[in-house]
Amino acid sequence: MSPRETVLRARGVRVKAPGGTVVPATDLDAAAGEVTLVVAPKGSGRTSLLLALAGRMSGTEGDLRIGEVSLAHDRRHYRQLASVARAGVFVDLEPQLLVREAVVERTLTDNLKTVAGEWRFAQLALEVRDDPLISMPGDALVDSLDEASTTVLTAILAMLRPARLVVLDDVDARLTVDQWRSVHAALTRLARHENCAIVCTSSTPAPQET
Numbered sequence: 001m002s003p004r005e006t007v008l009r010a011r012g013v014r015v016k017a018p019g020g021t022v023v024p025a026t027d028l029d030a031a032a033g034e035v036t037l038v039v040a041p042k043g044s045g046r047t048s049l050l051l052a053l054a055g056r057m058s059g060t061e062g063d064l065r066i067g068e069v070s071l072a073h074d075r076r077h078y079r080q081l082a083s084v085a086r087a088g089v090f091v092d093l094e095p096q097l098l099v100r101e102a103v104v105e106r107t108l109t110d111n112l113k114t115v116a117g118e119w120r121f122a123q124l125a126l127e128v129r130d131d132p133l134i135s136m137p138g139d140a141l142v143d144s145l146d147e148a149s150t151t152v153l154t155a156i157l158a159m160l161r162p163a164r165l166v167v168l169d170d171v172d173a174r175l176t177v178d179q180w181r182s183v184h185a186a187l188t189r190l191a192r193h194e195n196c197a198i199v200c201t202s203s204t205p206a207p208q209e210t
Contacts (some may be wrong), residue, residue, distance in 0.1 A: 007032050121160060177207050
């Protein structure tokens, strides 16, 4: 198998704040069609790292590139290539929305036409429809979904506007082993379908496929 295209290249990336260094110097590569995990405990700065990788964290230093686009030289273009699915308390789903309303909300946030966002959602949802542990009916409240379905929903919403890089924080939060396995497989299918890189933080490595 030939090596996959490197989408994200991070060298010496760190995040500084007035109180000191939030994220120490980090090197990371993420390939198209793959899920890259940053396994680290909560409170280690992993949310700040994800936001930095997406070009949305002030105090970011180092060399960050998506393809040939450098954050330092073309911040606007870089940010257009990256999408944030979930990031701590900064980016998350509104629990009292219906799933279909969450789709509309994300299309508006990403400056898409509603019909285009709904079409994209339907196409992406087809990639995970065969997994019995993942269900995202349009008339369901986001708050009523199980954790696996909610996590996959956040990723799909982040892909409504096509992106080369998607970042997703706390991907294994509150998941059973079986759910974590299903989520990882679903994200991998989505990454391959979109030919994008998905970078996630987690507290545990992904379970082995059965």
